[in-house]
Amino acid sequence: MSNSVEADLVVVGGGLAGFCAALAGAESGLSVLLLEKTDAIGGSSAMSGGCLAFAGTDLQQEYGIEDSPETLYQDLVKVGKGEADESLVRAYTDLQLDTYEWLRKHGVEFQPVIEAASGQSVPRVHSVDPADMVRQLEKAARATGKVDVRFNIRARRLIRNAAGRVTGLTATSNGEELTITGDKGVVLASGGFVKDQDMIHRFAPLYDNAVFIGGEGNEGDGLRMAWALGADVRDMVHIKGTFGKHPMDEMNHHACLAVYKGAVAVNQEGKRYVDESLSYKLLGDACMQQSYGVTYQILDRGIMESGDNRVRILDFERRLEEGLFVEAESLQELAKLLELPEDVFLAEVEAYNQAVADNEAPEFERKHLVHEHGELRTISEPPFYAYPSTAAVFGTYCGVKVDPTMQVFDVFEEPIEGLLAAGEMVGGFHGAAYMTGSALGKAAVFGRIAAMTAAA
CATH class of the missing domain: 3.50.50.60 (FAD/NAD(P)-binding domain)
Incomplete structure (x- = not known):
């Protein structure tokens, strides 16, 4: 040259x-x-x-x-x-x-x-x-x-x-x-x-x-x-990370956003901490302020089956096949596997489900699945799943x-x-x-x- x-x-x-x-x-x-x-x-x-x-x-x-x-x-x-x-x-x-x-x-x-x-x-x-x-x-x-x-x-x-x-x-x-x-x-x-x-x-x-x-x-x-x-x-x-990156998965670079299909996000203390319908950049901010910067997306069978393998952030079945989800037949068992305070976690999911069933906004005023789109759903159909999640800075x-x-x-x-x-x-x-x-x-x-x- x-x-x-x-x-x-x-x-x-x-x-x-x-x-x-x-x-x-x-x-x-x-x-x-x-x-x-x-x-x-x-x-x-x-x-x-x-x-x-x-x-x-x-x-x-x-x-x-x-x-x-x-x-x-x-x-x-x-x-x-x-x-x-x-x-x-x-x-x-x-x-x-x-x-x-x-x-x-x-x-x-x-x-x-x-x-x-x-x-x-x-x-x-x-x-x-x-x-x-x-x-x-x-x-x-x-x-x-x-x-x-x-x-x-x-x-x-x-x-x-x-x-x-x-x-x-x-x-x-x-x-x-x-x-x-x-x-x-x-x-x-x-x-x-x-x-x-x-x-x-x-x-x-x-x-x-x-x-x-x-x-x-x-x-x-x-x-x-x-x-x-x-x-x-x-x-x-306004630099922010994207919520939903598995903290231990080095092969899959993409986020998983089960929250946009109805999952809830809980921290290490077993409590919800954010309106899950927000931009995943704001969810990233909220996640990084929790203990250890790692939280869990909690979902049930219905939410798992609602994923879409054509959209990488919603390809839940592939993540399940890769062993990235924690799976349990009951919420009690899931709490034990995640080492969460069982009573706190169960009460949190119960309160969320009751608000959804009563057509009321749960804590943090969540009203939709994502942004202003989609009806909330309960987390009640076994098996239950958790996706460990942190924030990844993709850009x-x-x-x-x-x-x-x-x-x-x-x-x-x-x-x-x-x-x-x-x-x-x-x-x-x-x-x-x-x-x-x-x-x-x-x-x-x-x-x-x-x-x-x-x-x-």
Whole structure:
């Protein structure tokens, strides 16, 4: 490789946001150089649960699900608890349906939409094989003849010209220093920082003892590069883990969310401690504040059978086959197996069941299965099950301040010309909590927007 490489647009990161930006840039006529820090594409995107939040699709209509961009907008704003930048939410909802069709055109296959999930007032989980989705976009990008993908290159510093515009970056590859130029700018799509323990501690010490799962390259490189130019940040205080990760299972990275089918969450003292219908990011916060940061999802046979093997977070039968559930013929036996105070635990489940039977909200004012969807059910049909659960940080969901064109802004609210961001690098979109599917969704939508801005 030459020590100097040029392209119209430089994209940093080979996950979903990066390849959406690269492909959209190529479709706009730009030559694109995509840099991947590791030796493989996918990053955290490929390790995700494969859920994207879209509204108004044909897959929803097939099941009679009434949804719209406006309903999606209202849900995202509500879940964000007033902390989300509503202009970013609007940018997402305006382009999400077109992006869904664009992904399908490029070979991405979606499963039927039948489940509502965290933060959704109606079912809008559009599930994919996430690794295959990135592969399809890589294939489409390479097929344009305008995208050059290079591996094992670590971006180091952004380069500005005399006028202050970002025109490229320096990088290293196998110990060699490189200068990479992008006349139309640089898109930072390099993910978050789940692999940098010091940075996690700086912004989210509550999660020091959580499980961290993400792409090996997610060490905050893009964030540091933007900081060096004075970039502002958003949502750093809202870093949260996802509830439902089994603390002892090293093979299965995904959360299990039986609470969204009617299970209750109890702590080591045998007591419920939260409204289980909340965003699983807020459930993660609540879990990490309990003894040892590990709690249990308690369910019965009916809830077990209501799982869905097409949705990873609801694939209860597979987890049961893998031996991850604790199973018992009675709640008393379950309490003994979990070493919970039996009298406290039994009273807690009895009080919950009685409230549900009386059509009253149980303690913590739980009213639905998930968000505002689904009727509560009792936990009364043996056998009974418990799923040990902690919080796993799958992504940091915070990052640089951008406007709806994905232009990065500095701490004085001035644009850093030529610098764009997409995906997990972007702050301000989620706010205080998170809707299932909005992370992969924003990676796709914002990746496209960043490329469109560069081309314009």
